[in-house]
Amino acid sequence: MKILVCISNVPDTTSKINFTADNKEFDKNGVQFVINPWDEYALTRAIELKEAKGGTVTVLNVGEADAEPNIRKALAIGADDAIRVNAKPTDAFFVAQQIAAVAKENSYDMILMGKESIDFNGSQVHGMVGELLGIPSVVPAFKLDLVDDSTARLEREIEGGKEVVEVKLPFVASAQQPMSEPRIPNMRGIMTARTKPLAVKEPVGAEAKAEYVHFSKPEKKTGVKMIEAENAGELITLLRNEAKVL
């Protein structure tokens, strides 16, 4: 079983988000980066499947050199090797083409990634990769098991319920909780990660189809109106007559 897990390098969930002075780019200053939390569900599930059935887990990141500490972290958690496509991930289509190019060279049995990245929240790359490779994409999946060597059974979320889907390998799936319980790397993992292979590849020629031109932040709330606990019922009146939401 050869599994490819795609990871993004994103600002930590507790980060305050700021932009450069011209509001054209995200300001990385003082920001801690982590493996995209959604991708961690995919990564841990891939490692669990490898532990149960044998095989390899390869981690793929499309990004610049500053993503390498988190690629090493994925190796420390239990991936076997890694590939970094050395390019700024400009938009989803560009990233999807890089992933598809790597996948074509290596014929993986499954390609897993998070449901979305917590920075650009696009939810686009998995579907695009599936379409580029002509294989099914099952999104967003919260359960993934192998039925036999050529078939996987997934449960995916739909509004108001779930669907159970069986697909032939190879396929693409995006992960969300509770697919797996993300792991913290142990000391042995951290030591062995240092010597695991991390290949750096140059990107294939690809075009971006979307251009980010400006960033802004939501308006701050003007202040909270407090209501005494004894008169809690007054809140309902305010919501009806003042806020007009009831």
Added chain:
Amino acid sequence: MSVLVFVEGLNGEIKKSSLEAASYGSQVAQQLGTTATAVAIGEVHEEALTKLGEQGISKVLYDADDRLKQFVADAYVKVIAKAAQQESAKVLVFSNSNIGAAVGSKLAVRLNGSLATNVTSLPKTDGGQFVVTRGVFSGKAFADVALISDVKIVAVKKNSFEAAHNAGNTATVEKLSAELTDADFAAAPKETVMQDSDGGVLLPEAEIVVSGGRGLKGPKNWHLVEDLAKVLGAATACSKPVSDMDWRPHHEHVGQTGITVSPNLYIAIGISGAIQHLAGVNSSKVIVVINKDPEAPFFKAADYGIVGDAFEIVPKLIEAAKALDK
């Protein structure tokens, strides 16, 4: 050239989020001096199709293939692509639902188009550009993004646009056949399981959400959240620790790694307001926070707040809400 809106049917009706997309699409069409056509997939009554005129849709294409009643990405993509080709559509509009996101990314590749998901604004189209605003950094920021391909695909964030209801306007309905084959249904679901609905409101589509956190002390106290939700016609939700402890199912978890909601009213009971939770709710129009800790960070992001014991406050709210005339 026209604007094509993909609308999802469910139990005979068009989903609310798709009505919002239809309104968005017809406004874009107006901006571009053209008309808006809808392509409907799923189980929809003819009457519901005609009524899309109320959202400004002039024509509806409908493929009545029974196999489309359940969602199969490849088949849906084929139907929408066929409609887009037939209408020479240059702008496609979806709801940013699980289905919309799944078909949108595939269509972007197939039609060689630019895709923006999670969109919160109408496009700026002056000077031939097409720039939309979308939510990024999990609700902490917005980005203006230019869609540069000839074909533009926009997935509209739920509850960001109010669906217009111009009573009396009707759309014409035309049959569409995408000539689907068995291969298009190869990845059809084995089984579809809907949550027990008992009149409950779906969280992603809800206009009012009542959400509970650790402050409620245990799943046995969830009747407070449920009773208040019921009287307000709201959906129920919870914080991450609550779903991690299995007090509530994962699909109720609202926050950065759960679902993002933007209802008109979000009521948080016993949730302190960690930055990851705020990311999932801060595009709600009005936020109410009930917490016994006056220093809870959530109060800084709230419009209304009550400091006190939820076990005393919530019953008072339920009583007051019952007394409201509908």
